[in-house]
Amino acid sequence: MAKQYIEKGLLVPDHVITRLMMSELENRRGQHWLLDGFPRTLVQAEALDRICELDLVITLNIPFETLKDRLSRRWIHPPSGRVYNLDFNPPHVHGIDDITGEPLVQQEDDKPEAVAARLRQYKDVAKPVIELYKSRGVLHQFSGTETNKIWPYVYMLFSNKITPIQSKEAY
Numbered sequence: 001m002a003k004q005y006i007e008k009g010l011l012v013p014d015h016v017i018t019r020l021m022m023s024e025l026e027n028r029r030g031q032h033w034l035l036d037g038f039p040r041t042l043v044q045a046e047a048l049d050r051i052c053e054l055d056l057v058i059t060l061n062i063p064f065e066t067l068k069d070r071l072s073r074r075w076i077h078p079p080s081g082r083v084y085n086l087d088f089n090p091p092h093v094h095g096i097d098d099i100t101g102e103p104l105v106q107q108e109d110d111k112p113e114a115v116a117a118r119l120r121q122y123k124d125v126a127k128p129v130i131e132l133y134k135s136r137g138v139l140h141q142f143s144g145t146e147t148n149k150i151w152p153y154v155y156m157l158f159s160n161k162i163t164p165i166q167s168k169e170a171y
Helices: 002-007 014-026 042-049 064-072 112-135 147-161
Strands: 057-061 074-077 082-085 139-143
Touching (some): 014 042, 057 112, 057 147, 064 112
Parallel strands (some): 057 139
Antiparallel strands (some): 074 082
């Protein structure tokens, strides 16, 4: 059901994404989670509150034009799900998947007009969520336009807040 909205370049409605996420998170009680893009609305945040208390929330303040440009330069290989970006992960041959030689496509929701509309909608619904987590003292904000300049600060925060988990292979 979520795929139908995504393919049209729309944000997935609260009732759909919340049901999906709550089901997945309930199955992972007692585990550590890293959520990206959820919760996006107050309804989703309230649902998440019923099953857990968040330790850390980050938000990236990236200029609208930067986001629009990056997302608009994304192309995919539908059968595999491989994602290319014309700026920082381009295919060897423009429009062609590196592995299969099949054509790449730009999804409707990655076209500039759809990206701009989605970003405006996201900003409106996310603001109250950001304010909620700010008032709880768990929100950390990072600003910039370049991943390699923002990431070290995000990594430092994660390193100081989250205890590393040792994998079985490390023993």
